[in-house]
Amino acid sequence: MLKDIEKLLRQDKMPHIWCPGCGNGIVMKAMLEAINSTGIDTEKTVVVSGIGCSSRATGYMNFDTLHTTHGRALAFATGVKLAKPELNVFVVTGDGDGSAIGGNHLIHAARRNIDINVVMFNNNIYGMTGGQYSPLTPHGKFATTAPYGNFDRTFNICDLVKGAGATFIGRGTVFHTKILTELIKGAIENKGFSFVEAVSICPISYGRRNKMGTAPQMMEWLKKNSMPVKAAEKLGPEKVEGKILVGELYKEEAPEFTQKYDELIARFQKGAE
Ligand SMILES: Cc1ncc(C[n+]2csc(CCOP(=O)(O)OP(=O)(O)O)c2C)c(N)n1
Ligand code: SF4
Known part of the structure; x- marks a missing residue:
């Protein structure tokens, strides 16, 4: 309920800067609900972001927050x-922030399986700077820097993170908020590197240029073009082609980085005694 999470918002920072119809508030609410329902200590919770419309979320969340530089969250x-x-450490990042300039940090944090929960707000575009294409702009979609349609291949960021070594991966959308909240809860519960792709909508810098209509129409589009990953597994690839697969995509147990680091220190301290 909104009442339960109000205390997790910095009311004095309202109104927020996001455009009417932007999906960012929905993803932020899913994060707050997940944090609230898992009951983690909010005094020991840190949220770090880079730069972008989505990265402004750290300004509104009532934890210890760091709004850092583009790509470096x-x-x-x-x-x-x-x-x-x-500490419980979260990262809020945009698709540009986290997959382009911050892409290498993403690979190596996943490779280390460090216990950080990343929520990537994927609106398929560089929203804040007016609509340049990002690595997650689908093939054929329009951007200020792709006036004839993006000719890069569509890129699956969850596959990249899986290949790099993340131990929890999920994808939700701003239409599927319950699923999104559950996935963020799953990320919190996982002791290791967790990645949740939150497919969002940017009616201003992406929707307008791609003639996707109003924010509710973009939500309708998300509903029609998504499919639970479990249902997709039962269908042939031709029926799944182009669909956004939502749900838990991957989970495994693996040693966590800071724990291994502490063990190493303890081993050498013992040796020195
Ligand atoms: C080092 C650096 N390069 C470029 C920029 C300009 N810049 C600010 S936000 C941004 C893109 C943001 O896009 P994304 O991460 O997808 O977030 P969104 O705004 O869509 O939420 C860029 C390129 C910057 N601030 N710093
Ligand atoms: S430009 Fe797009 S992402 Fe940025 S606040 Fe507006 S709708 Fe949201």
């Missing part, structure tokens, strides 16, 4: 988690 978050492994 995971580098800052890694420092926070290594210095104080007892």
